[in-house]
Amino acid sequence: MSESEIETIAMRPAPLPLDTAHDSEARLTPEFVAAVIEKVEDGDTEGARALVEPLHPADVADLFELAPREQRQALATVLGIDDLLDADVLAEMNDWVREQLIEVLTPSQVAELATQLDTDDAVAIIEDMEEEDQRAVLRAMEPDDRAAIEEALSYPEESAGRLMQRDLIAVPEHWKVADVIAYLRSNDDLTTDFWEVFVVDIAHKPVGTCKVSWVIRAPDDAPIADVMAREQTLIPAEMDQEDVALRFQKYALVSAAVVDRAGRLVGMITVDDVVHIIQEEAGEDTLLLSGAGDGDINEPIRFTVRTRLTWLIVNLGTAMVAASVVGLFQGEIARFALLAVLMPIVSGMGGNAGTQTLAVIVRALATNQLTSSNTARMIGREFRVALANGAALGTLVGLGTYVFYGNRDLALVIAMAMIINNLVAGLAGVLIPIGLERARVDPAVSSAVFVTMATDVMGFFSFLGLATLWGLGG
Template structure:
């Protein structure tokens, strides 16, 4: 069987980096330890020799895997290799820690050699005074580009876009474009398509590089360009940008300001990071775990998690109060106390399943108003079928164990009721929060869990009280 290009590339990288990477392209712990040992021993040259073959992404991994108290000595020893490309690949928390150790002019020098979006990612998290100091140390043109990017909302296309792109007028010929690319050394070298603009710098089409290379020189660009293109408003949220890239299979896209003028471009390599970041962020928010980054300061993590744990403590108190209403019923048949957590837990699991599907559908724009009713009816049918199956299974099991048919019927009905509540809450809560302008990934879990706990206890104990169950 032939090896793929990806496999060969991975093998080449492992060959270049010696024994630093394992078969899964991950950095070996013994390699990290060897580099740190040389830094501690004062063997700076030896440490540099070890890491010299590393790709910037692998060098960033080295800093992330190093103990936090060793990162600054490591940065000092490898200062000449710690360039902008390495910082751009680095974890946000680790990068911020290292940036704090650098002087403003050093940060400015690093940012100057980066694309605008990567430079902004480094500077935007700095303290305001440090930001100003770094910007003052930059060249006027670079400073203006960074300041403009920082003026846009966080996580918007304006923060994400690159200013360096290739734009040509529509009257230019293919030969003119080729000459322009060859003889202007200050042009960006990383691009996949050329944007065609009118006299007002409004994008009117795009040309893939393959079209330019395969078209005779005398042909006008306007005759080969694609006039249909996806334009990204400068204030669009980065999650929506990622959805457009996914939907239309884009490699790059033009970013336009409020007047429709071309101001930048976004490329797919940036979108890969956004998709990964947004997906992980939504999963962690559903659990109330904050950023969930292992490099995040402990006190920050504790504060984030404790907030949601305290909220959950309040909702647990509500559930407990429902149980308290039926103390007399429980005292007459103690087995109710054994069985009621099952009803609540199964409802909670069902609600979490539906909620996860709904939050994902909202994130992917699959739940517009026209589709919401159909999804609610779909989840209702699923909840009925799941409730019937689980209810019958649990009801028969309870009857066989305790010999009480009435108890089996009560727990069967309560399972059906709570599964219906879970299914409806799993859809309605995220949709309602989204319409109210709240992030459903952050808040849905609390409300859905509360609904299934309260209704699970209330339906089971309420039916038991109405049935008059007793020992």
């Protein structure tokens, strides 16, 4: 590491003490944010910069997200592009907020910021831009940087190729430890952030990996091939980022080599990138189950309305299907009004049971806990759970109905309907997401709609159908 790089790291400000800009949970306080915005509005550039200057880049990014939308451009002007608002801040920023800021920057400014970042962070900034703006930014970059970004953009979205960094340390397998150390010391252009040295053969295919600590402790005359670990986890460049995160979690990886279709080393992925992916994917599945889209509070209202309204309209269609089932028994309901009072209990409890099962199954699919090897066992397990819950709920509801209304037949009907609908809810909560997964459809996106329809339709049909067969409406 050069002296200038060491000085840069030493000069990087540490986060402010918790009793000034932050609360007890390390979040920027409303008072601090308001103070900065007030100075920006008053034209007190030096005062605003003095408050922001001690902040860590992640805190500056939070400041932009917490600031009112109409104040963000002025705040960016005060802090200065490539000054307090530098590439590190941009990399930490919320996607929607960052996109808003990039719109007011020139292509040369975006290019300058992007070249200061790791390739994966630069790609994250450029990939969301309009195609014409992308070309303008790429034209303003140096040829080597432009080639790296263009190569990354050629991979599918949310793949390892988009996520990986190009800056890594790779050495030939015939070198000795002394050669590796001399190479690391004598090349100022090498990346300074790495945990492993990748060892490659003559075709640039990874044959092993060596931790930095191993290199330091090994004898100088030892062949690097004798020091390295030959077993390693290789990540195909086309692999989905969610599968990448699962491999890091399963094998406790710190970094991993990324290879192209020919098996050549093209990049690496580090655990800090994967932490963001795990967080994003976990939140994404939860939001998709509810039909809330990205669920980002910085997302423009028009996108939020469009996403939520789409699924609300779909739910309206399934509700009409359930209503049509009720319509088949309107005569019985008219003759025995208590049916209308109690039938929402059956469908509602079934819906809750289905949602519980669905959440468990979607998570199991996302984390590879549920595979073709244990699908049958999982179906049997959820069937037994649904039967037990249905019997317990049916008994409670049946007893409650008998106590309140004194009608034994009605109590038996609602108890049986509760058992039936809980069984349907359990099976639907398992089979629907598994079926969608096998059809290569994201089960988190549309499973909830089908499960809700199944429990509503079966809840109404079982309760009203049994009531009709029992002669309650006669």
